[in-house]
Amino acid sequence: MKLMNNSAKSNLMKKRKAMKAAGNRIADDVTKLNSGLISRLTLHHNIDSAWFFKGLVYGLTTKQERVKFDIYDNIDNVIETFRFGK
Secondary structure, three states: OOOOOHHHHHHHHHOHHHHHHOOOOOOOOOOHHHHHHHHHHHHOOOEEEEEEEOOEEEEEEOOOOEEEEOOOOOHHHHHHHHHHOO
8 A cells, every 4th residue: 555645654653553453564664775674784793783763774772772773874983972962
């Protein structure tokens, strides 16, 4: 399904759990590069989980910090910058 309005898409994505319980499945259209980034993040030793939300990729560190990542980021550098503001 393609939506013309991002807020409508966000509202729909918030109701994913209820839709799944009803037997329907809905997922974001994630690019190949973002999928690769999520895979790299989930394999990284400092990242507990990674997800795609509103066109951006986020990771949750082992210290429970929510960090935004870009496709070509060095994961260690982004985490260090987030923590120490360098």
